[in-house]
Amino acid sequence: MIKGFKEFILRGNVIDLAVAVVIGAAFTLIVNAIVKGIIDPLIALIFNASSLDKVGWTVENYNGDEVFFGFGMILGAVINFLAVAVVVYFVFVYPMNRFKERAAARRGIVEEEASDLPTEQELLVQIRDLLSTTPRA
Template structure:
């Protein structure tokens, strides 16, 4: 029972799903705090004296602000999360899978197409020879 549960957990899809949930929940707050307190001030620095940093206001309403700084921040958030997922979860799992494969013995190799065709040819020839022998030894229908 435990071996089956272990095999279930070690399947790629379950691990991928678990990684996504853990990363989304645990690292979301850390990455948001990092970008809000470190990255956003740096992005706003390049935006000049404007309070909104790298943004453009298209109309007189606050709803018409195109905030490029928020887009850059979201991209940086994504890159940080992707790097953490890769280096903390995916890379070690791939190493574990490689180590497991090294311990396995390779199974019998599959025959090639040419080998299969030769086997079929030989079987057909043997079958044809067998039918010829049966027909020539048949007393009711002797071959002339």
């Protein structure tokens, strides 16, 4: 039983997954810090961000009690989501894509050349045709 557990833990994909979780947690802290340190103050300049939770309307129910429908919280969550998405794209994804493009250009890999290569199906058809024309002994 211990041997099986040891094999499970020492498998490469389990270790990779554990590293990905740890890196993901650290990455989340970085993105949240950028959003809270830069994006939220920019939003506060435009909107009164502290009062977004209080934006909504109050309706009286049949007992005479007031019920508050707060769409400001939803608006705040949408703004926060969009801010996180913008930060992730422009700070991490876009620069990484540019870096990969430049690295590929330095190696001489051009995507146009790659599209000229035959597909896997075309290669299999060529192999089949060659095998069918080859005389059997």
